[in-house]
Amino acid sequence: MARRPTAQERQISALLQQFQPQVRKAFIDAMRTAATAVDRAALIRALEARDISLAMEILRLNQQALFPMGEAVRAAYLQGGASVAASLPVAIRGQFGFGGNPRAVDAVQRIVGQAIEGVTAESLEATRGYITQAVADGAPPRRMALEITGRSGRSGAPRTGGIMGLNSNQTEAVIRARAELLSGDFAAYKRREGRVGGRNRSLDRLITRAQKEGRALTVAEVDTMVEAYKSRLLNLRGEMIARTETLNALRAGQHDGFATLIDSGAVTADRLTVTWQATADARTRDAHAALGGTTVRFGELFQSPAGGLLAHPGDTSHGAGPADLVACRCSARYTILPRARQ
Secondary structure (H helix, E strand, C coil): CCCCCCHHHHHHHHHHHHHHHHHHHHHHHHHHHHHHHCCHHHHHHHHHCCCHHHHHHHHCCCHHHHHHHHHHHHHHHHHHHHHHHHHCCHHHHCCCCCCCCHHHHHHHHHHHHHHHHHHHHHHHHHHHHHHHHHHHHCCCHHHHHHHHHCEECCCCCCEECCCCCCCHHHHHHHHHHHHHHHHCCHHHHHCCCCCCCCCCHHHHHHHHHHHHCCCCCCHHHHHHHHHHHHHHHHHHHHHHHHHHHHHHHHHHHHHHHHHHHHHHCCCCHHHEEEEEECCCCCCCCHHHHHHCCCEEEECECEECCCCCEECCCCCCCCCCCHHHHCCCCCEEEEEECCCCCC
């Protein structure tokens, strides 16, 4: 039988539902703003000169575009810390405060910085990979620029349907989808359902019409299908980033909230324990399932079978790698032990 969520888990889950959509929207808006801000004429000139370094400089994400996403992550961290108050005994609840102390200030800068750095690095890596391959294949510079930045809609609307913001796997999937459609390998394209985001099935009518008319898809039809696929992938990327960064911020804030409680003197570290709560389903990685139920004193670290050292699930401050961090949905339960009798 599935384990019932603790009150602390329910709090974090409710906050996740509140902040995840904000982070997702901020990410997608940032990518579209960044794509719209690209000087496409300058990008085309750089691609014509086969100057990949200059092209990447033109495509470098403006950090200001990501500012709203950073603020949403910051708010999640602060609310994760503030949530600690609800789990405290009434006798010490009044001694708890969170948000303005040096620990929180330093931590939130680190967490926001990591989130933005990760998004920026992955996007640039994927774009560089696309440009390198497209230049080697002799793709027309203008088409490359459109593939990267997408197209503008009505006057003043941001560009959509580009690869900016996608990761390397998604970008490779876009390249394969375009090749399948142009070559008429519709069977391979339709097998994309459930793979790397799945295709937009509503546009299969374009394939059906071309087959009935005994012709290949036009370039415009392929563009329509691929741009819809890219937009779908960007939405999925936004959901993935939003869940990961929001949950990491909430868990870090919660942990630092209890550290602040210790700093205040209301509780001593030897009276506070941390228990790893593994998500009880088939998607949980074996290493974290093995950690489930493990309890340490606050300040001690969990040793993951995957190799990482973590103060809590999702902790990035002690060098844990992707094997312990990517898509981790585990949580922690913090318990204040009774005072020892004299």
